[in-house]
Amino acid sequence: MKVFEKAPAKINLSLDVLHKRDDGYHEVEMVMTMVDLADRIEMQELPRDTIIISSQAGYIPLDEKNLAFQAARLIKDKYDVHQGVYIHLDKKIPVAAGLAGGSSDAAATLRGLIRLWQLDIPEAELQELGAELGSDVPFCISGGTAVARGRGEKLESIGSPPQCWVILAKPPINVSTSEIYGKLVAKEIRQRPATSAILEAIQDKNFEKLCERLGNALEEVTLELYPEVRHLKECMHKLGADGVLMSGSGPTVFGLVSKEAKVPRIYNGLRGFCKDVFAVRMLT
Template sequence: MVIIEKAPAKINLGLDIAGKCSDGYHKLSMVMVSIDLNDYVTVEACSEDVIKIVSDNNMMPLNKRNDVYKAAYLIKERYSIRSGVSIFLEKRIPVCAGLGGGSSDAAATIRALNKLWQLEMSQEEMIEIGFTIGSDVPYCLKAGCSLISGKGEQVECLNAKVSSWVVLVKPDFGISTRTVFQEIDCDTISRVNIEALKDAILADDYESMIAHMGNSLEDVTIARKPFIRKIKDRMVKCGADVALMTGSGPTVFALCKTEKKADRIVNSMKGFCKEVYKVRIL
């Protein structure tokens, strides 16, 4: 049996750091949406009791440092699976970009192995496994337009449809999420009104939505990589309805109500950065 799962990228319409927990983790409040830029995870049973990972992207570690490997290992251990699995990871989402590629790959692997090994895991069980891998994995298991809180494990699907073209620009450097979070000062970091953003989305009020979008991590990441600010400014100058960094960066996205406007931004940004994508919110 061969199982293929799609792993969509995500963007943060809002990301607020609400404080810090006693265990060192940060309290998050976020609104995320899935976009139609996808990796694909293909799993197939193999005779050896091993986890084999192959990818078409030579930047990916294919060992226990890979989130796909972690997902397979945790499931094998939890359910005492004594058969092996071969996993092919087709990468289309940029790596270390703030687009949740690794987390989405892990979520797709959990879904695929649940089917391959006929485990009948509940969504709560899958989320429990996913959260041990990364804070974005629980969201990626549900996807869509969602409100995320806690340390990332609390996911509330919003009964709303956000319709927009999205232009993604990924500069030619990556950002370590861990190091960004280490530099956060909860007393001075900029805040985002996630509740107002949620209300605007539920009311299908596009103008109010873009007015309340924001990312608490922008100041931290832009202080390290000022080029991100140049990308944002250029996108706005080209007519973007809003331009915002997603996650801990460095990818910046622009929202556009019309494809014509999105095409204009794409044409302008292609001479500025190599990795430019035009996609839709799913």
């Protein structure tokens, strides 16, 4: 038996960091949504009790360092499953890009293994499992659009943002999330995103207000360390994107575009100096 799952990328419409917690994590408040750029996960039962991962991408680990591997091992351990599984990751989402590609792969693996092994696990319980793997995994399990609090695992589902095109561009650098958070001093953030205004814009389906209120507290650190990201934001603005923001800890920058006629010009303009450029829609 085989099962297939899509693992969509996420973007942050807002990301605020409130303070550093006693457990070492940061308390955050984020608005996240998913876009139609996705990895494809294929899972197949194996006759022996083992986990094997493959991928056409030559730049990801295929052992216990891989979040999909960790997800499979976690579900086997928690529910005493003694069946093997072969997992193939068809990667489309860039790695270390601020798009939760690894977290989405882990979430898709959890969802797929429930079907493959016919396990009866409620979504809330699955999200608790996902939180053991990473802060973005619970959101990637449920998908849609949500406000995330705590370290990202406390979710409140909300309505979809106004539909638009999303141009994603990743410069040829990788950014470490732990490095960015490690250099952030929450109480010194100069410009905090207005989460309530983002939520109001989404509720009202007000695209212009949404674009005006986009905000990411981590930009202050990433843009200082990686001038390429600042340059990419400036280029996207000049090419005509309606709203521009860095996703997660970066380095991917996204532009929201309401008119389809603008999309080819922005896409082609970015492709001149950026290999990883995608024109996609929000998943509503």
